[in-house]
Amino acid sequence: NITKFLFSTIFIFMSLNVAVFLGSKVGNDTKNIKVVKEFSKWFCSQKYNLIFGGTETGLMLELVKNVFKKNLQIISIFNKSLYDEYPNSRYFSELIITKDLSSRNELIINKSDVFVALPGGIGTLNEIFEVISKNLLNEIDKKIYLVNDNYFWTPLEELLTSLSKKKLVDQNKLKKNFRVCKLKELKSEFKKIYAKNRS
Numbered sequence: 001n002i003t004k005f006l007f008s009t010i011f012i013f014m015s016l017n018v019a020v021f022l023g024s025k026v027g028n029d030t031k032n033i034k035v036v037k038e039f040s041k042w043f044c045s046q047k048y049n050l051i052f053g054g055t056e057t058g059l060m061l062e063l064v065k066n067v068f069k070k071n072l073q074i075i076s077i078f079n080k081s082l083y084d085e086y087p088n089s090r091y092f093s094e095l096i097i098t099k100d101l102s103s104r105n106e107l108i109i110n111k112s113d114v115f116v117a118l119p120g121g122i123g124t125l126n127e128i129f130e131v132i133s134k135n136l137l138n139e140i141d142k143k144i145y146l147v148n149d150n151y152f153w154t155p156l157e158e159l160l161t162s163l164s165k166k167k168l169v170d171q172n173k174l175k176k177n178f179r180v181c182k183l184k185e186l187k188s189e190f191k192k193i194y195a196k197n198r199s
Contacts (some may be wrong), residue, residue: 015073016194018043019051019112021127023120025058031150032059032119035136038183039118039147040066046190049074050071051112053104053127056084059119075111079104100171105130114194116186119152128156135177136170143177145186 020043026033036059043050043063050067052074054060067074068091076092079101089095098104105127117128134140146153156179164171181189 014047016048017051017075017111017113018048019053019108020063020118021053021115021120021124022063022118023059024055024119027059027121029119029150029152033062035077035147035149035152035183036062036118037066038149039063039116042183042187043067044070044072047072049075051075051091051108052131053077053108054123055082056089056091057086061091063118065186066143067091077104077108077111101126104105109140109142111132112142114142114190117144117146119150125156128177132174132178136173139149141177143179145189146178146180147183147186148180149183156180 022036023032040063044067050064050072052060052064053076054066064074074092075094075096076089077096077098078089079098081100083089083097096107098107108127109131115131117124128144128146131140131142131144134146135142146156148154148157160169160174163169164174
């Protein structure tokens with residue numbers, strides 16, 4: 001059906017592409033899963049497209065399975081070695097496999113309009129710093145939000161503040177596209193800034 005195809009194409013084009021970074025493990029803090037569940041509920045209600053780069057395990061699984069249930073667009077981007085280790089992924093609309101981690105991160109950043117970080121480990125930190133670095137180097141102009149309802153990101157926020165005070169990071173450039181906030185604040189800012197991108 002050509003009409004249905006065109007409508008679907010327009011929807012994908014107009015909807016906001018949101019990359020979400022979060023842990024492949026659940027961790028030992030039950031507040032983490034609560035934050036992810038609350039975020040998932042809101043995200044699904046907004047009908048955004050999810051850009052997703054990782055395994056369907058831990059906190060990642062909680063997010064992606066909920067988005068998938070709502071029949072929303074999910075672009076899953078794996079580097080080859082990770083996909084070889086976890087080849088049974090099923091919660092996606094489109095699957096892209098890259099040759100390595102660097103090319104995976106690059107593709108996620110290129111395809112996304114905005115980034116959100118939930119609790120996570122080394123992989124999540126890697127993704128966050130990739131976005132921060134590219135913004136500071138003026139390679140991109142895209143905002144990243146760290147959802148901090150359970151104060152998970154407070155130590156990182158304090159580290160970056162310390163680096164700024166020591167004049168090792170340009171505070172003004174950092175603040176332009178980097179924000180640590182509560183989920184309530186995230187919802188408000190998305191409504192104000194990104195609503196125009198929705199179909």
